[in-house]
Amino acid sequence: MSCYITDGLRTPIGKTGGLFRDFLPEHLAAFLFRAILTKNALPAAAIDQVIMGNTIGPGGNIARMSLLSADFPYSVPGFTVDSQCTSSLTAIILGEALIASGQADLVIAGGLESTSLAPRRCFHENDPRFSGPDDFYEQAPFSPPEIGNPATLAGAEELAERFFISRSAMDELAFNSHQKAAQAVDILKPVILPLVRDGQNIQADQCIRPDISRQLLARMPGLLSKNGLITAGNSCLKHDGAAVLLLASEAAAEKYALKPQGKIRAAASAGCDPNLFPLSPVCAVRSLLTKAKLDLTDIDAVEINEAFAVKILACCQELALPLGKVNRLGGALAYGHPYGASGAIITLHLLRTLAVENLRFGIASAGAVGGLGTAILLEALSC
Secondary structure, three states: OOOEEEEEEEOOOEEOOOOOOOOOHHHHHHHHHHHHHHHOOOOHHHOOEEEEEOOOOOOOOHHHHHHHHOOOOOOOOEEEEOOHHHHHHHHHHHHHHHHHOOOOOEEEEEEEEEOOOOOOEOOOOOOOOOOOOOOOEOOOOOOOOOOOOOOHHHHHHHHHHHOOOOHHHHHHHHHHHHHHHHHOHHHHHHHEOOEEEOOEEEOOOOOOOOOOOHHHHHHOOEOOOOOOOOEOOOEOOOEEEEEEEEEEOHHHHHHOOOOOOEEEEEEEEEEOOHHHHHHHHHHHHHHHHHHHOOOHHHOOEEEEOOOEHHHHHHHHHHHOOOHHHEOOOOOHHHHOOOHHHHHHHHHHHHHHHHHHOOOOEEEEEEEEOOOEEEEEEEEEOOO
16 A cells, blocks of 8 residues: 655754754644644544654653643554664654555654753663763764774764865855755745744744854854864754654545655665764665665655754765755754654655655655665655
8 A cells, every 4th residue: 555645744943952942842742743734634532643753852752642632632643763863764664564555544653852852861770881870972982992982073073084075065055055044944834833832933943054154154063173174154053943754655645635745665774884883874875775776867856864964965876866856944953853753853854845846756865874864766646
């Protein structure tokens, strides 16, 4: 059975301690759940499954928390996925599998993240990695130390050096990302849900900087060393936000008069050397194209989650992918990267790109620490 994306919404994206500094992440998701049901005149009881990605929440099943916060019937199930930055793409793939196998007709899939409210974690005192009750860690282990488990900044710096990617090339990509994002505000309005709470009316992404200059980017110091290649300008900071997609079988789309925007044609996950984790979209995209029996020249637009400028440049270099095909509305360097939600966000952006440019095929891909890549192939149905 085919799986269709019939609708999708996301919140504006805020920086850590910014727009959503005191919003519980499940409340961000609940706003979207209620809105997507209202927009499509759907009863909540019609949803067969809710699948949400989340990476740094308080633990437990935040997908279930979210749907209960949205006043869904107790009968609607939900579960949470954590594959780090690929989490919400994985959630979409799992939703597609449920529909393709006939186990569900309507699925809400996406992700949510609040870095502003991330719990502080430390190892148990019996764990050999424990170094004191006040020693909290931000990045969990994702690869055994004997293989290598680089911190994200260190991994990005290593990749830039290994692939001879210059600081100026990364800064230029970051500059263009902000410019494209600023120009795409009207294009994305249909998928961004303004949030109103306690008199606040939050309508726009917080971190897009149309006035950013090449000169400012060039003056920023390296994050690992003064002359380092990775800076706050060509890498993502931390962000809050949520995004969801409404997935439907053909029967459900017909029953509820839902208009398919895209069809999920194929999906793939693949791994690479954890020390080169920013390259993980490369192996995922190659696997996806093999499954779909397509060549990269058949693909009209590509979204790769833009956690670092070097990641985009290195992936394009490895895939021989023209940079002009990638992140045509700007990327996470401008919008922000709420980890567990980012895969769903780039999928929404890809759908809008295909629709407004009258294109057919698009790929959304993300990579994660530990060397995990995920990708999905969409066929637009609005062109």
